[in-house]
Amino acid sequence: MKVDGAPTRSIWVEADGETVTTIDQTLLPHCFAKITLASVADATRAIASMQVRGAPLIGATAAYGICLAVRADPSDAALDRAAAMLLASRPTAINLKWSIDRMTAALRPLPIAERLCAAYDGAARICAQDIATNQAIGRHGLDLIARAARARPGAPVNVLTHCNAGWLATVDWGTATAPIYMAHEKGIPIHVWVDETRPRNQGAALTAWELAQHGVSHTVIADNTGGHLMQHGMVDLVIVGCDRVSARGDVANKIGTYLKALAARDNDIGFYVALPSPTIDFAISDGIAQIPIEQRDGREQATMTGRTADGRIETVRVVPEGSAVANYAFDVTPARLVTALITERGVIAATRAALAAAFPERAGSP
Amino acid sequence: MKVDGAPTRSIWVEADGETVTTIDQTLLPHCFAKITLASVADATRAIASMQVRGAPLIGATAAYGICLAVRADPSDAALDRAAAMLLASRPTAINLKWSIDRMTAALRPLPIAERLCAAYDGAARICAQDIATNQAIGRHGLDLIARAARARPGAPVNVLTHCNAGWLATVDWGTATAPIYMAHEKGIPIHVWVDETRPRNQGAALTAWELAQHGVSHTVIADNTGGHLMQHGMVDLVIVGCDRVSARGDVANKIGTYLKALAARDNDIGFYVALPSPTIDFAISDGIAQIPIEQRDGREQATMTGRTADGRIETVRVVPEGSAVANYAFDVTPARLVTALITERGVIAATRAALAAAFPERAGSP
Numbered sequence: 235m236k237v238d239g240a241p242t243r244s245i246w247v248e249a250d251g252e253t254v255t256t257i258d259q260t261l262l263p264h265c266f267a268k269i270t271l272a273s274v275a276d277a278t279r280a281i282a283s284m285q286v287r288g289a290p291l292i293g294a295t296a297a298y299g300i301c302l303a304v305r306a307d308p309s310d311a312a313l314d315r316a317a318a319m320l321l322a323s324r325p326t327a328i329n330l331k332w333s334i335d336r337m338t339a340a341l342r343p344l345p346i347a348e349r350l351c352a353a354y355d356g357a358a359r360i361c362a363q364d365i366a367t368n369q370a371i372g373r374h375g376l377d378l379i380a381r382a383a384r385a386r387p388g389a390p391v392n393v394l395t396h397c398n399a400g401w402l403a404t405v406d407w408g409t410a411t412a413p414i415y416m417a418h419e420k421g422i423p424i425h426v427w428v429d430e431t432r433p434r435n436q437g438a439a440l441t442a443w444e445l446a447q448h449g450v451s452h453t454v455i456a457d458n459t460g461g462h463l464m465q466h467g468m469v470d471l472v473i474v475g476c477d478r479v480s481a482r483g484d485v486a487n488k489i490g491t492y493l494k495a496l497a498a499r500d501n502d503i504g505f506y507v508a509l510p511s512p513t514i515d516f517a518i519s520d521g522i523a524q525i526p527i528e529q530r531d532g533r534e535q536a537t538m539t540g541r542t543a544d545g546r547i548e549t550v551r552v553v554p555e556g557s558a559v560a561n562y563a564f565d566v567t568p569a570r571l572v573t574a575l576i577t578e579r580g581v582i583a584a585t586r587a588a589l590a591a592a593f594p595e596r597a598g599s600p
Numbered sequence: 601m602k603v604d605g606a607p608t609r610s611i612w613v614e615a616d617g618e619t620v621t622t623i624d625q626t627l628l629p630h631c632f633a634k635i636t637l638a639s640v641a642d643a644t645r646a647i648a649s650m651q652v653r654g655a656p657l658i659g660a661t662a663a664y665g666i667c668l669a670v671r672a673d674p675s676d677a678a679l680d681r682a683a684a685m686l687l688a689s690r691p692t693a694i695n696l697k698w699s700i701d702r703m704t705a706a707l708r709p710l711p712i713a714e715r716l717c718a719a720y721d722g723a724a725r726i727c728a729q730d731i732a733t734n735q736a737i738g739r740h741g742l743d744l745i746a747r748a749a750r751a752r753p754g755a756p757v758n759v760l761t762h763c764n765a766g767w768l769a770t771v772d773w774g775t776a777t778a779p780i781y782m783a784h785e786k787g788i789p790i791h792v793w794v795d796e797t798r799p800r801n802q803g804a805a806l807t808a809w810e811l812a813q814h815g816v817s818h819t820v821i822a823d824n825t826g827g828h829l830m831q832h833g834m835v836d837l838v839i840v841g842c843d844r845v846s847a848r849g850d851v852a853n854k855i856g857t858y859l860k861a862l863a864a865r866d867n868d869i870g871f872y873v874a875l876p877s878p879t880i881d882f883a884i885s886d887g888i889a890q891i892p893i894e895q896r897d898g899r900e901q902a903t904m905t906g907r908t909a910d911g912r913i914e915t916v917r918v919v920p921e922g923s924a925v926a927n928y929a930f931d932v933t934p935a936r937l938v939t940a941l942i943t944e945r946g947v948i949a950a951t952r953a954a955l956a957a958a959f960p961e962r963a964g965s966p
Contacts, residue, residue: 430919453923458931496859496866550916552629552796553804558817559821560819565828566831
C-alpha cells in the first residue's frame with residue numbers, strides 16, 4: 235500500500251535483482267527507515283530483532299534470506315547452514331519453517347549453477363502467493379463492507395480492528411486490512427477504530443501508521459473503548475486477523491480480541507476474522523483448551539516506548555517497581571462468538587462442517 | 601492504609617491542628633510526595649491539577665479548603681469567595697458541591713468567633729463519615745471474598761479490579777479495595793489482578809502502588825487480559841468501583857468496565873460494584889441512554905507518562921502525528937451484567953426494586 239504517496243511493499247528486491255530491502259518496523263510510527271539485507275545473517279537478524287514481524291512477512295524474509303545465502307555460496311552445506319540459522323531466529327513461527335522448507339526442497343535437487351536464479355524466483359512466488367491470498371480475502375471482505383454501506387447510504391462504514399493484521403505483517407494488503415483498503419479504493423466511505431493494543435501497541439504504532447499513510451480515515455482508541463462505541467451504534471462491523479484457528483472455528487489472536495467479540499455479540503454487531511487458510515489448524519478442536527498461550531516478558535506491559543515532544547525515543551515505566559506484571563500475548567475467542575471467517579475461498583461460518591467443506595483437502599488430515 | 605509500613609490517610613490535619621497535608625497523586629507511583637495546604641488557594645490548586653482526585657477525596661479536600669479560608673478570614677464574604685473558588689476547580693464533581701454546601705450551610709449561621717473550630721469539626725466529620733461508609737462496604741464485600749475462599753480452601757482468592765477505587769480516591773480504605781484490605785487483614789489469602797486502565801493508567805500507577813505499599817499480593821495486566829484469565833479459572837470475582845449508578849442499577853464507571861462485565865458473565869464469575877449510596881442517581885433510569893460520557897483530551901490516549909530507567913519522568917507518544925485519537929472516559933455496564941452492588945447497607949441486587957427497598961428515603965425523590 236502507499237507510504238508517502240508511493241506504492242510500497244513490506245519487502246522487495248532492489249534494481250540489482252539481488253539486494254533485498256525491508257522496513258525497520260521497530261522504529262514505526264516515528265521513523266520510516268529501510269533496512270538493506272545483504273546476507274542471510276542480515277535476514278536472520280531482522281527476524282530475530284522483530285524489525286520484520288507478522289507470519290507472512292517472516293516467511294517472505296526467510297525466503298529471501300535463503301536467496302542471499304545462495305548468492306554467497308550455492309553449496310548444499312551453505313544451504314543447510316542458512317536454513318538452520320534462519321529457523322532459529324523465531325523458533326515458534328510456523329510460516330518461517332514452511333518457507334525455509336519450501337525453498338530448500340526446491341533448490342537442493344538443482345545443479346549449483348541454477349540455484350541462484352531459482353531461489354529468487356521461489357521467493358518472488360512466495361510473495362506473489364501471499365499478495366494473491368490477501369487480495370482474495372479483501373474481495374470477500376469487501377462484500378461485507380459494501381453491504382454495511384448499502385444499509386446506511388452516505389454514512390461511513392465504521393470498522394473496529396485490533397492489533398496489526400495489516401500490510402506490514404504481510405507482503406502487501408494485509409489480512410484484516412485488505413477489505414478496508416479495497417473499500418477505500420472503491421470509494422466506499424470508511425472509518426476505522428484502531429485499538430491501541432497494549433502491551434506492544436501494534437494498533438497505535440503500526441495499523442494507525444499504515445492507514446494514515448494510505449489516507450484511510452481512522453481514530454486510535456484505548457483497548458477499553460470498543461464496548462462503549464458498540465453500545466452507541468458507532469461500530470458497524472469488527473474485522474480482526476488471527477494467529478491460529480481450530481478445526482471447529484475457535485480463534486487465537488492478540489490478547490483482548492475475545493473481549494471485543496463479547497461486546498460485538500452483546501450489541502448484535504458482526505465479528506469477522508480474516509485469515510489465509512494455512513492459519514487453520516485442523517489438528518486442534520477446542521482452541522481454549524488446546525492452543526498454548528505465549529507469556530512474554532513483563533517489561534512489555536510495565537513500560538511503553540515512544541517519542542518525546544522533542545523527538546527522542548524513550549521507554550517509560552508506569553508500574554511500581556515492587557509490583558508483579560503478567561503479559562499473556564494471545565487469547566482464544568470461542569467459535570460461537572465469531573460471525574464468520576473471511577478466507578481466500580470466501581466468507582465461511584466458524585464451524586467444523588463449514589471449515590471442512592471449504593478445505594476438504596486439509597480437513598481429512600490429522 | 602499503609603505507606604512504607606505506616607498507617608496513612610489520603611488527607612490529614614497536622615499536629616498544629618490547622619495545617620492540612622495531602623499526597624501529590626500525579627507523582628505516583630514514582631514518588632510519594634506530600635503537599636502542604638496552607639490556604640484555600642492551595643486546596644483549589646490541588647483539586648484542579650488532579651494532585652488529589654477521586655470523588656470522596658475531592659469532597660474532603662474542599663471541606664478543608666473551607667477551613668483554611670475561615671482560618672484566614674472568617675467573614676461571610678470570605679466564605680462566599682472560598683466556596684466559589686473551590687466549586688470552579690472541578691466543575692463536574694458532585695461530591696465537591698455537596699461538601700462545600702454542607703460546610704457553608706453549617707458555618708454561616710454561626711458567630712464569627714465559633715466558625716474556625718466548627719469548620720475543622722465539620723471537615724473531620726466528612727472524613728470520618730467517608731471512612732465509616734467504606735468500612736461498611738468492606739465488611740459486606742468481605743463476606744463475598746470469604747465465601748470464595750471457603751469454596752477453594754487454601755487457594756488464594758483472585759479478585760480482578762479496574763481503575764482505582766482505592767483508598768487514594770477516598771479518605772481511607774477505598775470502595776472496591778475495602779473488601780480486599782479487610783480480607784488481607786483477616787489473613788484470607790488474596791491476590792488482585794490489576795487492570796492497567798488506559799489511558800490514564802490509574803490501575804498500574806495507583807492501585808498497584810496502594811496494594812504494594814500495604815503488602816497485598818497483586819499482578820498488573822493489560823486491560824486486554826481479563827477475559828483470558830476468566831476463561832482459564834484464574835479470576836474468582838470482579839470488584840470495581842463506580843461513578844454513578846442509575847435507579848435500575850446500570851453502572852457508569854471507568855471505560856472498559858463493561859468489557860470485563862461481559863467476560864465475567866460469559867464465564868459465570870461474580871461481577872460486583874462497590875459504592876457509597878450517594879453514588880446512586882435515582883433521577884436516572886436508563887444509564888446507557890441517560891448518563892453523559894465525558895470525552896477527555898486525546899493526548900491522554902496518544903501518550904504515556906512514566907519513569908525512564910535512569911529516573912527521569914518523561915511523556916512519550918506512540919500514535920502517529922497524523923492520526924485522530926478519541927478518549928471516552930467512562931462506559932455504562934447494564935444492570936443485567938451486574939451480579940450485585942456492595943453498598944454501606946449491604947450487598948443488594950442491581951434492580952430498581954432492590955435499590956428502592958434499600959434506600960427508601962431516596963428512591964421516592966425525583
